[in-house]
Every structure is written in C-alpha cells, then in structure tokens.
Amino acid sequence: MKTEQQKQTGIKIREVYLSDLKSVLGLYQKDLPLNGKDRETEKLTADFGLPIGVAEQNKKVIACALANINPSGEVAIHIYTEQGVEPAGVFNNLQHFSLTRFNSVWGDQTKVNTRPNVKNAIDRLVNWLNQCN
Numbered sequence: 001m002k003t004e005q006q007k008q009t010g011i012k013i014r015e016v017y018l019s020d021l022k023s024v025l026g027l028y029q030k031d032l033p034l035n036g037k038d039r040e041t042e043k044l045t046a047d048f049g050l051p052i053g054v055a056e057q058n059k060k061v062i063a064c065a066l067a068n069i070n071p072s073g074e075v076a077i078h079i080y081t082e083q084g085v086e087p088a089g090v091f092n093n094l095q096h097f098s099l100t101r102f103n104s105v106w107g108d109q110t111k112v113n114t115r116p117n118v119k120n121a122i123d124r125l126v127n128w129l130n131q132c133n
Contacts, residue, residue: 013053013054013055015052016053016064023061023064024080027061027080028066030083044129044130046122048126049068049076049122052101055093062082062085063079065078065079065080065094067098068122069115069118069122077099079095
C-alpha cells in the first residue's frame with residue numbers, strides 16, 4: 001500500500017545524503033525564530049539533531065526528519081516540511097522510516113550507553129556544519 005501511495009504522489013522517502021544537507025538546513029532554519037537575526041548566519045545548536053530521512057518529490061527535498069534525544073532520554077523525531085506540502089501524508093511515512101533507520105544505525109536507545117554516542121554525533125555534526133558556514 002505504501003509503495004502504491006508513493007507512486008501516485010511521486011513522493012519518495014529515503015535516507016539523507018551529504019548533498020541533501022543544504023536543503024535540510026533550509027527546512028530547519030525556516031522554522032527558527034528570528035529574534036532580530038539572519039537565519040542563514042545563525043549558528044546551529046544541538047537542537048538541530050541528526051538528519052535521518054527525507055521526502056523527495058521531483059528530485060526536490062520537500063520534507064526532512066531530524067532525530068534527537070529528548071531530556072527523558074528517548075528518541076525524538078522532528079519533521080520539517082516545505083510550505084504547501086500536505087504534512088499528513090508525508091509525516092507518517094517519514095516518521096516511520098526515520099525511526100526504523102535510526103534504530104538500525106544506533107541500536108536500542110533504551111540502553112543508557114548509546115545515548116552519549118548519539119549526543120556526541122549530534123555535537124560533532126553541528127560543529128562541522130557551523131564551521132562550513
């Protein structure tokens with residue numbers, strides 16, 4: 001059923017590639033509060049998380065999923081979409097794909113020893129992205 005729905009809408013759910021990072025950053029930054037600052041020059045924080053999955057339509061990233069560890073130690077997936085994208089159809093598929101992908105890469109998040117690894121990866125990615133800008 002999922003495959004049929006994806007063929008009808010032309011939306012493809014897949015993992016994030018390095019070439020997607022500019023689009024992912026754009027989707028994330030459009031939702032940041034300005035507070036008198038320019039979005040593109042604003043430094044990223046660990047709230048950014050790890051890009052896990054994207055929804056693509058006509059070779060354009062229209063939504064992305066970023067994973068983070070919330071204060072209670074659970075995986076939190078945040079979905080960011082292009083304006084005008086119907087989030088209900090994309091949200092569930094991207095959420096499910098991202099949780100599955102995250103667990104396959106990072107393992108069981110109920111184990112305390114994996115959380116520092118995820119937080120460390122987020123910090124390293126955010127630091128690298130801030131250096132690139």
